[in-house]
Amino acid sequence: MSRIPGSRIKNVLDVASWRLCVGCGACACACSKDRITLVDIPEDGIRPHLDEKACDECGKCVEVCPGYATIHPPGCGTGGSDAGFREDFGPVLEIWEGYAGDGEIRYHGSSGGITSALALYCMEKEGMPGTLHTGADPDIPWKNRTVFSTTRNDLLFRTGSRYSPASPCDGLRRIESSTGPCVFIGKPCDVVGTRMSQTVRNGLDRNIGLKIAFFCAGTPSTSGLLALLNHHNVEPGSVEEIRFRGKGWPGNFTVKTHDGGCRTTEMSYMESWGFLQRYRPYRCHLCPDGTGEFADLSCGDPWYREITEDEPGHSLVVVRTERGRRILRSAEEAGYVHLKRLDPGKLVDSQINLLGKRRAIFGRLLAMRLFGLPIPKLVGFSLFENWRKLPLKEKVRSTVGTARRIIIRRYYRKLNFS
Numbered sequence: 001m002s003r004i005p006g007s008r009i010k011n012v013l014d015v016a017s018w019r020l021c022v023g024c025g026a027c028a029c030a031c032s033k034d035r036i037t038l039v040d041i042p043e044d045g046i047r048p049h050l051d052e053k054a055c056d057e058c059g060k061c062v063e064v065c066p067g068y069a070t071i072h073p074p075g076c077g078t079g080g081s082d083a084g085f086r087e088d089f090g091p092v093l094e095i096w097e098g099y100a101g102d103g104e105i106r107y108h109g110s111s112g113g114i115t116s117a118l119a120l121y122c123m124e125k126e127g128m129p130g131t132l133h134t135g136a137d138p139d140i141p142w143k144n145r146t147v148f149s150t151t152r153n154d155l156l157f158r159t160g161s162r163y164s165p166a167s168p169c170d171g172l173r174r175i176e177s178s179t180g181p182c183v184f185i186g187k188p189c190d191v192v193g194t195r196m197s198q199t200v201r202n203g204l205d206r207n208i209g210l211k212i213a214f215f216c217a218g219t220p221s222t223s224g225l226l227a228l229l230n231h232h233n234v235e236p237g238s239v240e241e242i243r244f245r246g247k248g249w250p251g252n253f254t255v256k257t258h259d260g261g262c263r264t265t266e267m268s269y270m271e272s273w274g275f276l277q278r279y280r281p282y283r284c285h286l287c288p289d290g291t292g293e294f295a296d297l298s299c300g301d302p303w304y305r306e307i308t309e310d311e312p313g314h315s316l317v318v319v320r321t322e323r324g325r326r327i328l329r330s331a332e333e334a335g336y337v338h339l340k341r342l343d344p345g346k347l348v349d350s351q352i353n354l355l356g357k358r359r360a361i362f363g364r365l366l367a368m369r370l371f372g373l374p375i376p377k378l379v380g381f382s383l384f385e386n387w388r389k390l391p392l393k394e395k396v397r398s399t400v401g402t403a404r405r406i407i408i409r410r411y412y413r414k415l416n417f418s
């Protein structure tokens with residue numbers, strides 16, 4: 001039975017074919033018949049592949065899919081948080097700026113290493129057996145792999161953002177089979193995939209101890225990374241290690257190779273992100289949740305001010321839930337993180353681009369509707385109210401620009417993944 005009667009979406013192959021997939025990997029764990037495998041489509045991202053003849057259209061994979069639907073429960077974020085912030089950034093209980101107490105984690109982390117430091121606190125002091133997240137693939141170091149870290153050194157080794165496809169929800173069964181509640185770290189859409197999987201799997205729900213998201217403006221595709229390597233005349237096969245940033249704030253894009261000796265190529269974070277961001281898939285331009293609204297805690301860069309040269313890293317932390325509030329406070333008391341309270345306006349100043357994107361989404365979806373295309377179900381993001389705040393010229397641009405893109409790039413046609 002299809003989950004959406006009369007809809008063109010009967011399974012996640014349809015989600016991906018209509019360019020709605022965000023590549024989280026949750027569907028691969030949801031299919032009890034193990035019909036789904038995940039494939040990295042270089043121009044697009046990690047996408048589900050399945051043999052349609054073997055699929056009975058039970059709809060379980062669509063039920064957990066954040067690409068198809070991302071829905072805030074009714075009334076969420078209205079108690080205690082500033083209504084203005086709810087409209088712009090979802091439920092916000094508190095906003096902090098800080099950094100990891102462990103100097104090595106702070107140095108290697110993307111911004112202040114807070115994400116890894118909180119995971120470490122949960123493992124060492126809250127009795128959580130491990131953290132499901134993302135690291136470099138040891139066999140193909142320019143690719144990513146879902147990993148389950150159980151020690152400080154595991155976490156330290158896997159600090160740092162990786163601006164290329166990763167699907168941490170494909171490891172949710174590892175959390176489900178764990179001996180106790182664990183930490184999950186991922187992009188906002190990965191956290192939604194986890195949360196939706198929790199609603200249909202009791203064992204997983206029991207074993208999610210803390211969900212941490214980081215802010216996200218979009219994941220560049222593998223083609224983007226390969227183009228960047230090519231720009232530096234680096235053969236992918238010769239790559240020993242890639243760091244997209246970290247080792248200082250914001251750090252550099254660094255590639256170590258072993259082609260006849262050893263060489264290191266560097267590019268500033270700003271330049272490399274400027275290069276890579278052109279390769280973000282269209283679905284990321286329809287994503288209203290840039291700041292991890294479904295997590296317990298979400299972390300990002302405090303871009304509201306200039307960073308001075310050689311300044312040690314800082315992270316911005318948004319508390320989303322009571323569980324997040326308790327754990328952040330306890331981690332501070334135990335010295336795992338150092339924090340100072342931040343004026344909520346600094347969140348807007350830090351992430352003005354993410355807010356700009358959220359404001360354009362209603363217009364973009366309108367254009368898709370006009371072409372009769374399936375659109376993601378996005379509930380509780382005040383998309384119309386946000387769109388109304390745009391000047392007229394921007395409103396028109398959000399719709400007409402998308403319509404042009406649909407025509408020029410032929411988005412009115414399904415992709416063929418078979």
Ligand SMILES: Cc1cc2nc3c(=O)[nH]c(=O)nc-3n(C[C@H](O)[C@H](O)[C@H](O)COP(=O)(O)OP(=O)(O)OC[C@H]3O[C@@H](n4cnc5c(N)ncnc54)[C@H](O)[C@@H]3O)c2cc1C
Nearest residue numbers: 109110111112113114115116134160161162216217300301
């Ligand atoms: C694709 C992408 C886009 C981003 N866009 C923004 C933005 O617009 N604004 C902003 O302020 N911050 C953005 N960030 C987040 C920012 O780069 C830092 O991750 C954030 O500030 C947290 O830093 P930290 O030092 O606390 O994290 P760390 O302690 O360094 O931990 C980083 C964690 O992220 C996980 N991780 C790394 N790459 C991925 C990935 N691709 N998918 C899933 N998990 C991953 C690692 O496993 C690690 O657990 C983005 C990150 C990514 C990966």
Ligand code: SF4
Nearest residue numbers: 031055057058059061
């Ligand atoms: S619809 Fe059901 S059987 Fe088909 S891929 Fe999804 S979960 Fe598996």
Ligand code: SF4
Nearest residue numbers: 021022025027065067
């Ligand atoms: S569950 Fe995740 S990976 Fe699977 S189709 Fe949906 S968005 Fe894509």
Ligand code: SF4
Nearest residue numbers: 189216218219284287
């Ligand atoms: S922009 Fe949104 S959909 Fe795209 S990777 Fe980031 S959180 Fe996921």
